[in-house]
Amino acid sequence: MKELSTVSDDYLMNNIKYLKLLSKQYPSISKASAEIINLEAILNLPKGTEHFLTDVHGEYEPFVHVLRNGSGVIKRKIEELFANNLRESEKKMLATLVYYPEQKLELISKEETDIDDFYRINMYRLIELCRYTSSKYTRSKVRKFLPEEFRYIMEELLHPDNSSDHKQEYYHSIIETIIDIDRAKEFIIAISKVIQKLVVDRLHILGDIYDRGPRPDIIMDTLMEHHSVDIQWGNHDVLWMGAAAGQPVNIANALRICARYANLDIAEDFYGINLLPLATFAIEVYKDDPCKEFIPKVGDQDVSKSEKSLIAKMHKAISVIQFKLEGEIIKRRPEFEMNHRLLLEKINYEDGTINLKGKTYKLKDNNLPTVDPKNPYKLTKSEEIVVEKLVSSFKGSEKLQKHVSFLFSKGSIYLKANSNLLFHGCIPLNADGSFMSMKLQNKEYKGKELMDKMEVLAREGYFFAENTYQKQYGMDIMWYLWTGKCSSLFGKDDMTTFERYFIAEKEAHKENKNPYYLLREDDEMCERVYEEFGLDFEESHIINGHVPVESKNGESPIKANGRILVIDGGFSKAYQNKTGIAGYTLIYNSYSLQIVSHEPFSSAEEAIVNESDILSTTVVVEHKVKRRRVKDTDAGEKIKEEIKDLKMLLIAYRKGLIKER
Structure with a gap:
């Protein structure tokens, strides 16, 4: 003292x-x-292990598997502990048992002739593995992870007194009693889940939980059960957050993407959104329109021809509604500086052309029966009814509101964690490397201050009372965060959605990345960002995702001599042809910072039955000679x-x- x-x-x-x-x-x-x-x-x-994932885009099976195996940490722990004592087949089985205890035990119970012997052998192995993974924590912290039913027993088994033969008999009798009273299965499930928790002290999700993949809701449910998690919002997350707040244009965007990837069941079946008004409207308006440009990307999904046709009509209907609603916001918020996106008024409806940036393009689809050329952004009465019902349904979805509330409680636009700066996309910069500024509510903001302000406004958009100025402005900001040039979540100067649907020439589809992405290797830019956020230039790292790293073309996720780590490697199947892999994750333990690249994951069933794991390759980005402690x-x-x-x-x-x- x-x-x-x-x-x-x-x-x-x-x-x-x-x-x-x-x-x-x-x-x-x-x-x-x-x-x-x-x-x-x-x-x-020793410092606890941190696990970083990003851009999972609804791909719940590989996400859950990587979470369960700790990006290979559990497998490494098994190898360290049982290197010379177990055969490779036994190590694989033990790892699978830890990842999927309920399913693996059900399978084994049908195959094993002496199930009690299996329980006995593997309970001892799991206790030893649990003891090994818990060694860096205090007893009180480990105790918090132990299930109430087995807490006392597990504490006894995890802290044995090997000096006494009587104690050894005592521990053996505990195991035998668990088997005798038919609780071995429950014990193995419980201790496996404890091991999963112990290998990762904190989980960081760097955005884009939603869109493209089939079950973002399962990912959200999984995160809500996690013992220690934070989330840095991605542009696809804030899209759904705005939709849950009741912002019509976010709702239209979210449903358009669901339709584009034939994932409308996310909204309808899993979030309980009533899509019947949209479907009825789409069939009525586009009954004779094949909607060729709006046929969904089905991938390997089994979608019938009639279902594709209906989805295409719904896809077109909600897209046109989206373009109208966007026009309303752009006109309402001149500070967003998005007048160039007022495209419906640039169409020549008589000859089916559009004039963009001084060039005239022929529209691929000129059937726009709900657009009034004299007032192109005005919704028809039928569209107003559809939007009103969708807003009510999104705001009334109990499950969606629960998930979005969690995103707000555990999330932020950026996070400083253990000297590292975590965000989804970029720090908005000008071409000269200076911070891009934006006027919000009559005040200029840039850099960290701009990101802080946008987060405050987004929260107001969700939490403030209906029909208040703060609510409306905040909801508009949530749309801007999805698509605006000063949004750190988006990181481009434009979102050419209309052009991709209606214009064949790819030159019109161009979206320029923020200069941040060109300057990522520049030490001066890095130093400026580090200073802005109060980071140590020699010790800290920027960690983000958003833009897939094209690994197959030789691109490295390690930028600026290790100061920036980009860990979007293609969890989403939609990006895997581009990246050549199926995702990066990052592990930060007391000794090192490791990037793990993953090969495509077949299925949970394959992993359980054949004990196959995701093939992963680990690259050590940084190794500390002196072990980091909690005090650091x-x-x-x-x-x-x-x-x-x-x-x-x-x-x-x-x-x-x-x-x-």
Whole structure:
């Protein structure tokens, strides 16, 4: 307590209210002292493992598998522990048992002739593995991960006394009793899930949980059950967040993407969104229109010809509604500087052409029966009814609201975590490397301040009361975050959705990336960003996703000599032809920072039956000679503050300023 020896009585009295509150938790010198000893010990434990994933885009099966295997961490732990004691086939089986305990046990119970012997052998192995993975944590932290039903038993088995033969008999009798009373299956499932939790201390999701893949809802349910997670919003996430808030243009965009990838069941079946009004409207308006440009990308899905036809009509209907709604916002918010996106008024409806940037293009599809050339952004009465019903359905979806509330509670536009800066897309920059600025509510913002302001406005758009200025402006910002040039989540100067549907010439489809992506290898730019966010230029890293790394063309995810790590490697099947792999993840443990590249995942069934794992390759980005401890982390800084406060409480006790209880 040398550093507090000069604390004056005046300083203590100025903090006496807080110290009295603290004394309720630690009512005596002995209790405060015990907690100081405990916290000091925690500071010297190894730093917990952090796991980073991004751009999972609804691909729930590979996501869940990578989460269960800790990007290969569990397999490595098994190899370290049982290197010379188990055959390769036994290691594979044990790993699969940890990943999928319920399903694997069900399969094994049908195949094993002596199931009790299987339980006995693997319970011992799992206990040993659990003991090994828990070694870097305090007993109290491990205890929090233990299921209530088996907590006492697991604590006994994880902390054995090998010096006594009597104790060995005691541990053996616990195992035998669990088997005898037919609870071995439940025990194995429970301890496997504990191991999954212990290998990763914190999970970081760097955006784009939604769109393209089949089940973002399963991913959200999985994240909500995770013991320690944070989320940096992606542009596809904020799209659904705005939709849940009731922003019509976000709803239209979200449904358009679902239709484009034949995933309307995400909205209808899993979120309970009533799409009948849209389907009825689409059939009525486009009954004789083949909607060729709107036929969905079905991939390997089994979609009938009639279903494709209906989806194409719904796809076109919601797209036209989207373009109209976007026009309304662009006119309402001149500060968004998006007048160039007012495309419906640039169409010559008589000859089916559009004039863009001084060039005239022939439209691939000129059947726009709901567009009034004199007032192209006005919804028809039927469209208004469809939009009104969709807004009501999105706002009334209990499951969607639960998921979006979680995105707000655990999420942010960016996060500083253990000296690293995490965000989805980019830091908006001008061509000269300076921070791009934007006027919001009559004030200019740029850099960190702009990202902070946009997050505040997005939260207002979701949480503020209906029919308030803050609600409407915030909802408009959530659309801008999806598509605006100053959005760190989007990172382009344009979103050429209309052009891709209606114009054949690819020159019209061009979307220019923000200069950030051209300057990523520039030390001066990196240093400017690091300074803006208060990062250590020698120790910190920027970690983001959003733009797939084209691994098959030799592109590296490691930029700027390791200062920037881009870990979008194509979790989404839609990008895997471009990347050549099936995703990157990042592992940051007490010794090193490792990028893991993954090959395509076949299926959970294949992994369970054939004990196949995702083939992964690990590259060490950075290795620390000196092991990082808890004291070197953000959590460590908080613990140091707690210790300082407790030491002040001790002084207050010893001076008699606060009485022990």
